[in-house]
Amino acid sequence: MRQIGLILEDGFQIMGLSALAAFEFANAELGRDGYRMTILSEHGGIVRSTLSAGIETVAFNVMPDTVMVAGELLPGPVSPGLKAYLVRAASEARRVAGVCTGAFVLAEAGLLDGRGATTHWAHARALRERFPAVRVEEDRIFMRDGNIWTSAGMSAAIDLALALIEDDHGAALARNVARRLVVYHRRPGGQSQFSALLELEPRSDRIKRALTYAKEHLRNALSVEELAEAARLSPRQFSRLFRAETGQSPAKAVESLRLEAARAMLEDGSHPLDVVARDTGFADRDRMRRAFLRAYGQPPAGLKRSLRLVGGAPAD
Template identity: 80%
Template sequence: MRQVGLILEDGFQLMGLAALAAFELANAELGAAGYRLTVLSEHGGTVRSSMNAGIETVPFGVMPDTLMAAGELVPSDISPGLREFVARAGQEARRVAGVCTGAFVLAQAGLLDGRAATTHWAHARDLQQRFPKVRVDEDRIFIRDGPIWTSAGMSSAIDLTLALIEDDHGPALSRSVARKMVVYHRRPGGQSQFSAMLELEPRSDRVRRALTHAREHLRNPLSVEELADAASLSPRQFSRLFREETGQSPAKAVEMLRLEAARVMLEEGRHPLDVVARDTGFADRDRMRRAFLRHYGQPPTGLKRSLRLMEEEAA
C-alpha cells in the first residue's frame, strides 16, 4: 500500500481536498493494494481553510511515498520547518506534487529549480518573478517533470490525481475513478487552462448569444452580419457593442474560438489536420497554420508533437 500525504497550511483552499477524494475512490477498487491517505501539517492539530473550515492533521513524520502540497488563495512564505520537510521529500519521496498554488511551496523548498512547472494562471507570473529558475508554463492543466508534479488551479487537482493514479495502476483504474467522480477522463496535461468564452467575458445577453452561436457553428463563415443577426442587432450596432464589451473585434474573437476548438481536437489526437481545419472553420490547413503561428508561436504539427512528447514522458 502506497502512502499519500497532503500538506495543509492555515488558509488552504478546500478544492485541494478533491485530490484525496480521487485516491479514496481508487481505494474502493484496490483494497489492500491501494493508498493510505494522511493529512499533514508541520505541528499537527486543526488547520483552517480559507473558509474557516477546520481539518484535523497529523505532524510531519515518516516521509510518504507521494507528498502533495495544497494551495492557498494567496500564496505565503512557508516556515523553515515546512521548507526543510518538503526539500527532504525531493530526496526521499518517490513523487512530490504541488496542487494549484502549492507550487509556491515546492519552489520555496528549491524543488522546482530548473524544472518546468505550472500553477493557477492568476499566480503564474508571480511564481516566475519570485523564482526565476523555474520554467513556468501558465497555460497547462498539469506538468510532470521527473518526480515533480504541479497543477493549475481548482478542479485541476482532480486531473493531477487521476494522472498519478494512472501512473501507479494504469489507465483503466484512472478511467473508473473519473467515471465515479463524474468528470472527464482526464484532461491532458498539455490542455490549456483558459477558455476563450471566459476570457472574452461579455456583459450583455446579446453578445453572449452571438458568441454561443459562433461556438456552435464554427464551420459557418461567421460574418459580422451572421453574428449580428444572432444578437438581434444591426451589423454596425453589433460591431460597436461587441468591441465595447470584449475589447476584441468580432473577427478576432471568432479566431480565438476556432483556435480553442482546433487545439482540443489536436489534444484528443484522433483527427487529421485537414479534418481539424474543416470542422473548426479555418477552411484549409494553411489558414489554420497561420493562425496557430500568430497565437501559439508554433504550427499545429508542432503543438501536436509537443503534446505527444508530454504524454510519452508522463507514461
C-alpha cells in the same frame, strides 16, 4: 494500494482538498481501495484553512507514494522541517506535486530548480522573480517534469488529480472519475488557464448563446448569419451588438474558440494535424497554421512538440 499524502499548512486554500475527491471516486470505480488518503502537516493536529475550517492531520512520520502540497491564498514562509521533508520526498516518494501556490513550497525546497512548473496565473510572475532557476509556464493547467508535478489554482487541483489517476490506471478510469465529478475529462495540461469564452465576457444572454453555439459547432462555417440565428437577432444587429460587448468581430472570436480547441487536441497527442484542422473548423492545415502563427508565434507541429514535453508528459 497507493498512498496519497496531502500536506496542509495553516491558511491553506480549501479548494486544494478537492483533489482528494478524485481519488475517493477512483476507489469507488475500482471497487477496492486503490488509494489511501492521508492528510499531513509538519507537527500533526488541527490545521485551519482561510475559512477557519479545521482539518485533522498526521505528522511527517510516513512517506506516501505521492506527496501533494496544497496552496495558500498568499504564499508564506516555508519551515525548515517542511523543506527537509520535501527533499526526502523527492527521492523517496514516487511523485511530488504542488497544487496552486504549492509550487512556491516546492521551489523553496529546491525541487523545481532547472524544471518546468506552473502555478495560479496571478502568482506566476512572483514565482519567476523569486526563483529564477525555475522555468515558469504561467499559462498551463498542470505540468509534469520528471516526478514533479505542478498545477494552476482552484479547480485545476481536480485536473491534476485526474492526470495522476490516469498515470496510475489509464485514461478509462480517469474518464469515469471525471464523469462522477461532473467535470470535463480532463483539461489537458497544456490548455490555457484562460477560457476564450471568459475572456470575451459578453453581457447579454443572446451573445452568450451565440458563443456557446459556436463552441459546440466548431465544424460548421459559423458565418455571421448562422451565429445571428443562434442569437435570434438579425445579422446587422448581431454584428453591432457583438462588437459592442466583446470588442471583437465575430470572425476573430470564432478563431479564438477554434484555436483553444485545436490546442487542446494537440496536447492530447493522439490526433493527426489534418484531423485537428477538420474537427475544429479550420478546414485545412494551412489555414490552421496561419492562425497558430498569429496567436502563438509557432506552427501547430512546433506547439505539439513543446506541449508533449511540458504539458503532461515527462520532459527530456
